Amino acid sequence: MDNTAKSAAILNGRLAEETTRRFTERTFRIFNDADHLSHLASKWKNVAADKAQGHMFEQLETIKFNYDALRKDSELFAKTTASMVLGTDPVDIIISDGKKTLREVQAKSCNHAAASTFALSDKKYAEMMRLSPSDQHAEIEKLLKQRIAAGTLKAGDYEQTLRNLKKDLQYDNVSSGGTTYQQATEATNQSVADRVADEFRVKSALTDMHESGKRAGNMGAAVAGGISAISEGFALFKGEKELGEVTVNIVLASAKGYATGYAVTALSKGVTHTASYYLGTGVASTLARSNAPVAIASGVVNASKSMIAFMQGEIDAEQLSDEISHTAITSTASFYYGAVGQAIIPIPVVGALVGAGVGYFIGNMIHQSGLLALGDSAVVKAAKAHRKQVEAMCLAAIPEIQRHRHEMEQMLSQHFAERKAHFTDAFSAMDAALYEWEPDNFMTGLTVINDQFGGVLPFKNFSEFDAFMKSDEALEF
Known part of the structure; x- marks a missing residue:
């Protein structure tokens, strides 16, 4: 793997990490939602399931909504007022875009549709979204229409409930998909709550890895394709290559750039989320901002490419050692100098990219000089071999x-x-x-x-x- 491809992988990983940071931050929110779900099961374990399930219902709808927002790269997110220690607030769930509250939601989950209908129709919930268990929605809608038609004293309240009634937490194109009364009740069991929480942790982490990887892949394809287009175009201009060969080489370079960009970013997100699982989201957030996962991921991907080339017989063991040494040193130097660059140039992305570029250049010089390496570099080995030849000639x-x-x-x-x-x-x-x-x-x-x-x-x-x-x-x- 040539040095241009290695440096492009590292720098593209840095850029992709910054541009996809929103996915990771949203994933951390879902991790917190999952933790809160498990916490609620523990908190209400001594309360009857038909009473405790209402809290689980709210949290399940919230975590499902936030997961769908992550999948659709939406700025929307939902949060229960209970998780914000606002237990007496008439609002159960708030939907926000990070700048302002977009929708206030009242959620009611009772053991039968009639009870849920009555609970949702309180005057203090004026013009809030009314959220019911998805399996009761049709029956609640039917009851509301009957009571409105009957002209009861609460007909006005029932009309407002019907107008705002939803079977799942939704806003624009983001939706929770709904939660049944049975699902909310089962979640009061600690083992079930923990299992559901783990499922959403895994799903959200994989979604972050995939969605971030796709965007990084597109960026990697553009960078690699651009570099290839310049070099191949120059070869075409000099008459060294035909147009067909140039076109194929550019397409292959773009494909490799996409694969490398996807792999580096997806792996870096995996490192971050693994750290979150073992160390907590606070530590993982700090780790992600330091760009250390990118350095680790780019090193692993580049080293893996060298290993694959070795297993396919394209390079020998000596060259494998040299390439892995080069990858380790340049990745580490890019990480440290990227942090320094960001501190010196406090412009998002720019400082880290400049620092990473300088770090790669310095790391490359250190490796080539042989001052620090996993064994001698190719240049040092050649110099030593030449010196031995000269020494032998002199001795003779x-x-x-x-x-x-x-x-x-x-x-x-x-x-x-x-x-x-x-x-x-x-x-x-x-x-x-x-x-x-x-x-x-x-x-x-x-x-x-x-x-x-x-x-x-x-x-x-x-x-x-x-x-x-x-x-x-x-x-x-």
């Missing part, structure tokens, strides 16, 4: 150099010794010639000295010199 050359040097020293010693003897004899002859006034002997000594330097005297003896001096020839130096 040293004895030869020493031998040649010794021979040269011997030859020079012998050469200078011989020349020294010639110079000594020549100068002695020249001294004697001056003393005895023998010009020819002096000339003989000069000739010997000239011979040592490869020179030739123009005169062999004094007679030739004397004849030259008496001639009209010009003297040349």
